[in-house]
Amino acid sequence: MTMNRFGRKQTVLMFPWLGHGHISPFLELAKKLSNTNLFDIYLCSTPANLKSIKTSHGIQFIELNLPTLPELPPHLHTTNGLPSHLMPVLKKAFDMATDEFSDILKALKPDLLIYDIIQPWAPVAASALSIPSVVFITTSVAATMVHFHLSNRPGIALPFSTIYYRSYEYGKVVKSLEDMRKDEDFVMECVNRSSYLVLVKSFKEIEGKYSDYLSVLTDKRIVPVGPLVAEPSPVEDEEQNSVMQWLETKAVGSTVFVSFGSEYFLSDHDLEEIAYGLEISDVNFIWVLRFPKVERKLGLSEALPLGFLERVKDKGLVIEGWAPQGKILGHKNIGGFVSHCGWSSAIEAMKYGVPVIAMPMHLDQPINARLVEEVGIGMEVVRDENGRLSREKMAAVVRHVVVSKLGEVVRETAKKMSSDLSMKGEEEIEAAVVELLQLCSLGGGGGRSEVGEV
Numbered sequence: 523m524t525m526n527r528f529g530r531k532q533t534v535l536m537f538p539w540l541g542h543g544h545i546s547p548f549l550e551l552a553k554k555l556s557n558t559n560l561f562d563i564y565l566c567s568t569p570a571n572l573k574s575i576k577t578s579h580g581i582q583f584i585e586l587n588l589p590t591l592p593e594l595p596p597h598l599h600t601t602n603g604l605p606s607h608l609m610p611v612l613k614k615a616f617d618m619a620t621d622e623f624s625d626i627l628k629a630l631k632p633d634l635l636i637y638d639i640i641q642p643w644a645p646v647a648a649s650a651l652s653i654p655s656v657v658f659i660t661t662s663v664a665a666t667m668v669h670f671h672l673s674n675r676p677g678i679a680l681p682f683s684t685i686y687y688r689s690y691e692y693g694k695v696v697k698s699l700e701d702m703r704k705d706e707d708f709v710m711e712c713v714n715r716s717s718y719l720v721l722v723k724s725f726k727e728i729e730g731k732y733s734d735y736l737s738v739l740t741d742k743r744i745v746p747v748g749p750l751v752a753e754p755s756p757v758e759d760e761e762q763n764s765v766m767q768w769l770e771t772k773a774v775g776s777t778v779f780v781s782f783g784s785e786y787f788l789s790d791h792d793l794e795e796i797a798y799g800l801e802i803s804d805v806n807f808i809w810v811l812r813f814p815k816v817e818r819k820l821g822l823s824e825a826l827p828l829g830f831l832e833r834v835k836d837k838g839l840v841i842e843g844w845a846p847q848g849k850i851l852g853h854k855n856i857g858g859f860v861s862h863c864g865w866s867s868a869i870e871a872m873k874y875g876v877p878v879i880a881m882p883m884h885l886d887q888p889i890n891a892r893l894v895e896e897v898g899i900g901m902e903v904v905r906d907e908n909g910r911l912s913r914e915k916m917a918a919v920v921r922h923v924v925v926s927k928l929g930e931v932v933r934e935t936a937k938k939m940s941s942d943l944s945m946k947g948e949e950e951i952e953a954a955v956v957e958l959l960q961l962c963s964l965g966g967g968g969g970r971s972e973v974g975e976v
């Protein structure tokens with residue numbers, strides 16, 4: 523138990539889903555709360571995730587060991603690089619760790635649990651020990667929830683014209699109305715189990731009207747904590763250094779960064795259309811291509827169209843694995859971001875003032891793409907009624923956003939968003955700290971730490 527000038531620090535356990543796109547916003551919030559010197563922050567995840575976290579900021583880490591399932595050895599207890607067919611297996615192993623998680627709560631006795639939208643069992647375990655809990659929503663769930671909710675009520679105008687498209691990787695329509703209604707029930711259950719308020723990784727200008735609606739819908743207070751964009755991590759290795767040197771040789775605003783997040787793998791059809799789309803656009807590009815960690819079949823050049831790398835060698839760079847996304851988006855020579863619109867990537871585009879060529883793939887990304895268009899900082903590459911991508915459409919949107927005269931509006935709006943955002947965040951965190959401290963005082967936690975710390 524540690525003290526500050528107000529007495530005992532409040533012990534907070536943070537418990538994100540096992541994906542990088544979730545852990546990084548939790549980590550950013552943890553740093554902000556830890557820096558107030560009012561909280562002792564513990565972050566709980568699997569060893570496979572904790573080993574890739576390279577920061578502390580006074581945060582302590584607690585290992586959650588999932589049951590080892592035959593097809594899921596411990597090094598795959600993360601969504602990073604996990605093949606899509608193993609995602610349901612990871613979720614099953616995660617849901618089997620309820621007792622292990624309860625043991626962590628009993629040993630730590632935190633004053634407050636901040637959990638994720640994927641594990642409705644976490645607040646149940648907390649309330650059994652009289653520990654208050656808050657759900658921290660790291661995606662654009664307010665807008666997504668409103669859309670799900672209204673799509674449940676025929677005849678009411680939807681906030682966004684939703685596109686349901688076939689994802690060739692999954693072989694089915696990824697987001698049918700039925701799927702979205704099931705998602706609404708699941709997310710609603712997670713929110714309703716939160717004892718008090720809901721923290722949302724966002725800010726009024728983007729999701730204010732949706733957060734207000736969700737607050738009415740759930741009868742919960744919703745507290746935006748701002749963009750929570752991490753400071754760009756230093757360039758880690760020689761390959762990343764050479765990417766930055768290559769980018770330095772291009773003209774200001776002349777290059778698009780192309781990335782689809784930490785856990786999505788392109789279908790063969792999409793990969794081919796994106797390659798030809800970039801080639802036809804005749805715009806410089808840095809493309810981060812990711813393949814599942816297991817079952818690696820092809821090398822980079824075999825996975826790409828024949829002769830593609832040779833033809834684009836003066837304009838494009840294709841890298842495999844992980845890129846310093848924050849550093850690249852913050853570079854003056856970047857003029858556009860071809861993104862799946864994962865929420866962290868969407869917010870980072872806003873923070874760095876980079877206009878978005880939106881290419882959502884699944885989950886909440888179609889909604890995020892509409893939010894990006896709604897605030898005027900991007901344009902979506904619309905798929906056809908069968909969900910198929912077109913290289914010509916992609917090339918046209920890339921050229922519109924990055925080089926066309928008409929695209930000036932999008933580019934200027936993105937720049938303005940960046941300067942507006944630069945002042946955001948601190949006031950939201952201060953307001954959230956006041957609310958969290960009040961919640962801590964309601965619980966029965968003792969703030970003792972007896973668990974082994976990593």
Ligand SMILES: C[C@@H]1O[C@H](OP(=O)(O)OP(=O)(O)OC[C@H]2O[C@@H](n3ccc(=O)[nH]c3=O)[C@H](O)[C@@H]2O)[C@H](O)[C@H](O)[C@H]1O
Pocket residue numbers: 541542543544546661781782783784785786810843844845846847848863864865866867868870885886887
């Ligand atoms: C549950 C699901 O989590 C997903 O996370 P994902 O990692 O795909 O995408 P982001 O949220 O952009 O998060 C990706 C994060 O990884 C960083 N990054 C990624 C690739 C790389 O090469 N280098 C990097 O630094 C990037 O800067 C961002 O911070 C999506 O949100 C999805 O919408 C959501 O429903």
